[in-house]
Amino acid sequence: MASRVDAVASKVQTAVTMKGVTKSMGQVTKALDKALNSMDLQKVSAVMDKFESQVQNLDVHTSVMEDSMSSAMTLTTPQEQVDDLIHQIAEQSGLEVMDQLNQLPAGATSLGGETSRAQEKEDQLSRRLAALRN
Numbered sequence: 001m002a003s004r005v006d007a008v009a010s011k012v013q014t015a016v017t018m019k020g021v022t023k024s025m026g027q028v029t030k031a032l033d034k035a036l037n038s039m040d041l042q043k044v045s046a047v048m049d050k051f052e053s054q055v056q057n058l059d060v061h062t063s064v065m066e067d068s069m070s071s072a073m074t075l076t077t078p079q080e081q082v083d084d085l086i087h088q089i090a091e092q093s094g095l096e097v098m099d100q101l102n103q104l105p106a107g108a109t110s111l112g113g114e115t116s117r118a119q120e121k122e123d124q125l126s127r128r129l130a131a132l133r134n
Helices: 002-038 041-076 079-093 097-103 112-133
Strands: none
Touching (some): 002 041
16 A cells, blocks of 8 residues: 555656646747747757756656656565565476575576676677777
């Protein structure tokens, strides 16, 4: 229940932010129309700078909202449910994933064989790059 309330609150906050951004974009559009009609390059440049600034602000707001939503969803899911789901999928697929996952040290991001393959590929790419530079 708490996760649903958090999700709704985040959606409302996103809608409020988007409403503000939409209003700002409308103002920029009107200012750009006026500047283009007068063909004053300084005004056009200033309006374009303001537009860029607002787009960057929108990107920051979007990023923060996405991070908040993902962390809210991640934090509200009990670890037991996640483990049960992984185990259920592993049983359905006939995999022995849980044994491999339990053998990983805390904080590891991949299974052992993949790391050496990735390192070999990176070494090969580095050698190719060095050969191209020569």
